Amino acid sequence: MISNVSFAGGAMAPFNRRKDGSSFRDWARAAVQGALDDANLEVSDIDALVVASESDFFTMQLNPAALLADECGLVGVAAKRVEGGGASGHLAVHAGVAEVASGMARRVLVLGVEPSASHLKGTDVGALYGLSFDAWTDGMTGIDSTSLYALSAQAFMARTGATVADFARIAVRNRAHACANANAHLPLDISLDEVTASPVVASPYRRLDCSPLSDGAAAIILARTSDLPARPQGRARFRAAVSAVDTVRLGERSDPGFFAGKQRAAQRAYAAAGVTAADIGMAEVYDSYSGAQLQSLEALGLANGQTIAAEREDVFSAQGAVPVNLSGGLLGQGAPVGATGVAQVLSAALQLEGRYFGQQVANAPRFALVDTHGGIATLNAVSILEAP
């Protein structure tokens, strides 16, 4: 029963570009210590570690789960690394949920970490990301992540009437949310005009529509409530933890602008949690690009089929019915790939417990949704958490 799995605590090492010579080992240690402190636990209380990182090309460390266990003083624990492209961190959380729910572990530390691969040239990073789609087709054409996302967004715009102004509003809003988040990479006070005047990367996307590659780490601890220190105010807990794969090659999808795999994951999550989309009161949504947030919201069904109208009516703003990405999202908080999903779950859990370190939602809702994907919504992870 995954509803037995509680959020025990968590922390981030800030998302940004480190200039201080520190490495992902340092950020991992900081996030782990922060998570232990937040959970009021000791290293010796942890019996399993799940590490998320996206690629050996970025970390230049094979078998990082063993290395990071050792670095974090966790010699002796069970360990593994989980990877699923952009969804790596979220899928690692799911693996941790499974270990606790199955009884295979009592207190699982989920640690997401990624260096921004600053040892590589930008063009090399682009080529490597090409390998995260179909390495034989997409990867070999030289097409990059932004171009594939742009193709998908163009199809989405043609079908739904979404505009670059809608995308720009999201780019501005998520950066504004990030201004309250001391861990955020891009806490920017920018205007719509600044977004739509920034350089084109791949139309419709301009530079300010794109999330950054960040350095950083995030860690959370999962356990049954009975295996945790007493906490009178209760704990956020899991109600659904599901994933679903879509066709890898964009051209083989019946609508390259619709995130069908994400819709499937969301529907499965609502069923598993015994809720409907209307029960979701806030969400952390995968906004690798501004338009991808809107495409994701459509697939998640959070506005009863009226996604574009809801976006324009500020339903997804901090004061709206379903605040989205109060953390700043990938656009504002930043994106160290392996850490992203872990940080999203951390933000949602802390919001539900009313103790978020950034912009706390005014009236914490009962249910929060967390959405992450790898590829162009190819491997989709969705969790639903419930307030204490």
Place this chain on the structure above:
Amino acid sequence: MISNVSFAGGAMAPFNRRKDGSSFRDWARAAVQGALDDANLEVSDIDALVVASESDFFTMQLNPAALLADECGLVGVAAKRVEGGGASGHLAVHAGVAEVASGMARRVLVLGVEPSASHLKGTDVGALYGLSFDAWTDGMTGIDSTSLYALSAQAFMARTGATVADFARIAVRNRAHACANANAHLPLDISLDEVTASPVVASPYRRLDCSPLSDGAAAIILARTSDLPARPQGRARFRAAVSAVDTVRLGERSDPGFFAGKQRAAQRAYAAAGVTAADIGMAEVYDSYSGAQLQSLEALGLANGQTIAAEREDVFSAQGAVPVNLSGGLLGQGAPVGATGVAQVLSAALQLEGRYFGQQVANAPRFALVDTHGGIATLNAVSILEAP
């Protein structure tokens, strides 16, 4: 309860060096189809996929779980990749066990695959394997896997009196076992003298003491018995699925020749299964090098502290009390890293069910142990399976 998790079926794509232009995608599809056939299930019966592969440097494909789901006709399933160096495949099995035991999935396909990185020069492969220890220390010294294993073996020999003749006996025996295994990479009929006369790689290890890098894939399906077709003869099932991390850097271990992390994993596994080492009737043991098999047997405690004597008295041979590596092990069956642990579990389960495709143990025991590690027994995975 992991004792609810049954082995539903499985298959391998042969381990060898492909010269036919096929890729890991082809081997994966073959193993998956074989597993479905063996389990009498259809693609549509599978709701989750766990992929194991060791490194993007070998597959040149990021997010392989999504890609392989698509390749294998599994669009729509939950998916993730699990990695833990040499233990990747076994840890993926553990992730699958957790998903079934937690109720998060009904029928999980665990697919291990690895290409032998024949696109890389041998020296580059050696350097990459250096990154699977501590990339900053071991990895940068140029020391390779064989040298680290050799250092550990030297310490083991000094403490226990094990000799190169003991190692050679294992190198010969595992290759002999492989001769009955049509999926094996190195089914060799060799003599002790041939082993001890083969070229030195890193003393005490000679070429024939070393396991190969293979191409190949292996797939198994896990589920609760109630979610599977009726099978009057019953099914092998899991009784323990645990892992434990040791200190990464060999020089920081109190005895670099003793696999303390593996001992910890084994003791935890015996406790979880409610058995003792004396209850184990056969084992698939991680023999990346001939001496590592003996070191592993010592740590697993399968001969009541008399490992060397037991080895010399043929306790671990096909006719002995605890047959070890009837598949041929890594030395004989071969080692496509991500597939290794999956194939080990497959072999043990089929042996317990009395239907192994190679050398079937004469009297199938009640309990079989599977042992796999990454690093120099740094990340240790142990499973205990029970006969139907």
